[in-house]
Amino acid sequence: MINSFPRFLGALALLAMAACNQTGTNSATQSAPKTDPATGQPVIAGPDLTGTAPRTPGKVVSASTIGASAAQTVANLDTTTRTEKAEAAAPKTGGQRLGTTVASLGDPSQAGFWMKTPLVQSETNGRIVNPATGKSANVQLIPLGGPASGGSQVSLPALQMLGVSLTDLPTLEVYSG
Template identity: 55%
Template structure:
């Protein structure tokens, strides 16, 4: 019985990890020569936070979270500074990790209709970060940049509940 549990757990882990690999479908004609999808370019962030939330794109050979997170230490310090007040709480969202090839500090959420400056708070850790609020098309869950998730100390593989504020 104990061996069966171990087998089932290992099988579930193997199936989960197989989805992470870049596997081309024989039926779709994909191959290793297919170009990697390019991240869509986001419009420039609001001027009042551009220096804090903007970052260069990661290098093409990036593989680790450190490689993809191109936000500087100075930006992290500025983004994690105590809020100055005058912000409006928009609500709570359950968020997932967004596209790691899109640099900077941002959240895509259905709580906003237009791009604007704001802040995220992760109550579990008591952390917050200045971010760019980007509208999310459709009804999907909110997506947060790799740099913002790391700054908030939120688990990258979890679905943390975050509080969203607009300036």
């Protein structure tokens, strides 16, 4: 055991010297100083990288497969029942007009007929109308922070009932009651 210890120290010293040689600079691998063309500021020197990142063997990635496993259809996200849809579509008139708001699609995974809007201070039943189509939906109005002139978020089934594309930003009329 005593004889093997000096051998171990010798091998450790050789490894340490080899590691020191790896950290030295090699003028062949470094390029001239570079500047950022957008700002004119110097860029930190480093090795010039060429080629592409390694890929997982056998895996093919194309524009048509990116995000395919996470994609869901509108039908899959709309979990409302026929009864809920009938209640939301039941014609109502009257109610207090709260104003108009620019609406966008809210969280599509949140079920039901609702609108998050800064036009209300507490949850209440209400109705939203798309003046472009005349279609309306009975919804739960949920407070949303921000000024009254701020935008609102609408549930997926409510937007569908109003005949609004999920990527549009329609101006909707909001009524309480």
